[in-house]
Amino acid sequence: MFSEQEVYNLGLTGTNMYEIYQTYQYARQNQDLDLVVFSLDFLAFSNKRTVSGNFHKSRFSSKSNLFAQVTEFISLYKLEYSLKTIQSNKQGKVLNEIGGFIEPESEDLEHRQAFDDILKNNFFSNQETYAGYTYSQQRLKLFREIVADCLANGIELRLFISPVHARHLEAMAIMELFPTFEQWKRDLVTIVEEEAVRFNQTSPTFWDFSGYNTITTEAIPPRGDKTKMQWYLESSHYNRRLGNLLLDIVVRYPESIDDASEDFGELITVNNIEEHLTKIRQEQALYRRNYAFEVAEVAKLFQQVNQK
Structure with missing residues (x-):
């Protein structure tokens, strides 16, 4: 889809709107941008999602300086890390920033265990994810500034909310975050519309892939079964195939995509958000009726974490 374009994937691990805003500003200062495809993450708008110390040392941060950048990139640690990255890439693995390996295509992955682990060890217990979620108006303001800058400078902006698995949405619901999740969507479409009106521009296309559809309700194999899921690694991370599909939909719109399910993704605006x-x-x-056992499993995991 980007074969004839210069593209940079600015994906950041465990990021927040402050870091995203800073990296956007860096890109604007160093390149002439034609298109920004922006994946919106509910967690990036939480006050509890802290800014990484490594980020402040990076070239993206406005607080960085030449000395910090030189010491960050010229070090034995960075040399060792780079060599590990090259080696892991040759093995088809991805080395993450804390030194662990992610094996998205591993045949040994037991999806149900991965679905359980991500909730127990992260979303139900981590203050930087859902356990301490605090919706930040300041970080919402940073989103507005990115939208405004794109519209003011003729940069095409395409927005989307990623398709977390339906089981993940049930985790949000049991933590009483679903109303905030809905309000977040209302706020986003309102900002997009307000800025489009202010700059007398057409509103950027905005897709919502979250929800309960053919893809996000994909059945999870039973415990102990290592059958490979078609779309997901665990509830918050989908595989490359789904990533390519949603990018096709977002980037090639209004062209239709043959592989896309009719119920996967909906364009949202202030006019249709409710x-x-x-x-x-x-x-x-409907999902709760058809997958009552999954909802019960999520509730059981939540109870286990909160009894510790």
């Missing part, structure tokens, strides 16, 4: 949220709630009720 209808859209109502539809998701209806689909949520």
